[in-house]
Each structure stands twice: as C-alpha cells, then as structure tokens.
Amino acid sequence: MANLSFPNLIALCSSKNIRLHLGPCKVIKTQAGRWCLVSPIFGAGYYGGFRDDGTFRPTQHCKPEFIELLQKVEDNGLAAVAEIGLATGHCCICGRVLTNEDSIRGGIGPICGEKVGWSPDRDFAHEEDMRKLRKEQLEAEDFDEEEF
Numbered sequence: 001m002a003n004l005s006f007p008n009l010i011a012l013c014s015s016k017n018i019r020l021h022l023g024p025c026k027v028i029k030t031q032a033g034r035w036c037l038v039s040p041i042f043g044a045g046y047y048g049g050f051r052d053d054g055t056f057r058p059t060q061h062c063k064p065e066f067i068e069l070l071q072k073v074e075d076n077g078l079a080a081v082a083e084i085g086l087a088t089g090h091c092c093i094c095g096r097v098l099t100n101e102d103s104i105r106g107g108i109g110p111i112c113g114e115k116v117g118w119s120p121d122r123d124f125a126h127e128e129d130m131r132k133l134r135k136e137q138l139e140a141e142d143f144d145e146e147e148f
C-alpha cells in the first residue's frame with residue numbers, strides 16, 4: 001500500500017479525546033497512548049496503528065474499505081463521521097444505536113454531539129464552502145470589500 005497518512009483524523013480524535021466507530025472498524029487509543037484501527041468486536045481484529053504524525057501502518061488484515069473510511073474522515077472531519085453514523089444507524093463516537101430523531105438525522109448521539117460540538121442542524125459542508133468562497137473573494141484582485 002502507498003504511504004498512508006491521516007493527520008487530521010488523529011488530530012480530531014486527540015483534540016476531542018474520542019474514539020471513532022466507523023461500522024466495520026473503529027479508531028481507538030490504547031492504554032499505552034497509541035491510536036490504532038481495530039475490529040468493533042473486542043479481540044476480533046487489529047488492522048493497523050497510527051504514529052503521532054498520523055502515518056498509518058496497516059496490517060495484512062486491513063481491508064481497502066477501511067482505508068476509504070479513514071480517508072473520508074481525514075478529508076471531511078465531523079461531517080464524514082456524522083454521515084457514517086447516519087448510514088450505520090449507530091453513533092460514530094460511542095457506537096450506540098441512534099434512537100432520537102435528531103440523532104438519527106445527524107448521525108451522532110446527543111451526548112456525543114455535545115462533547116464534540118456537533119449539531120444535526122449545522123451544515124458543516126455549507127460552512128466550509130462559504131469559508132472557501134470568502135477566502136477566494138478576499139484573494140481576488142478586483143474584490144472591493146465595501147461591497148459586502
């Protein structure tokens with residue numbers, strides 16, 4: 001496999017002190033303080049470990065779909081986590097079944113959502129698009145800031 005690095009994913013987990021339940025795999029922190037990718041069923045599989053810089057060292061048991069899930073979170077952060085939770089019907093932070101209507105719609109349970117600063121009504125993708133647009137506008141040569 002190519003050089004795999006997920007620094008944003010590890011930064012997200014570290015800064016929020018969370019595990020990520022991604023359906024067929026989960027990102028956890030061991031008692032030794034190392035992040036790794038394992039099976040959601042205790043003792044059923046170890047798929048690889050992360051270095052502090054986010055470099056991932058997969059084992060031979062790590063499936064391409066696991067790498068795709070990691071890349072999705074790397075690229076899209078909490079929005080991807082919520083999307084995975086929506087698809088699986090489980091909170092991607094604690095792994096519990098989502099039962100509350102807002103949680104089901106948002107993909108993250110209310111307690112975990114509060115912990116990570118998530119709201120099902122918050123459109124992170126739209127916010128990111130607006131930040132990019134604003135940055136492009138500010139960088140444009142003919143942009144007149146008084147127009148806004």
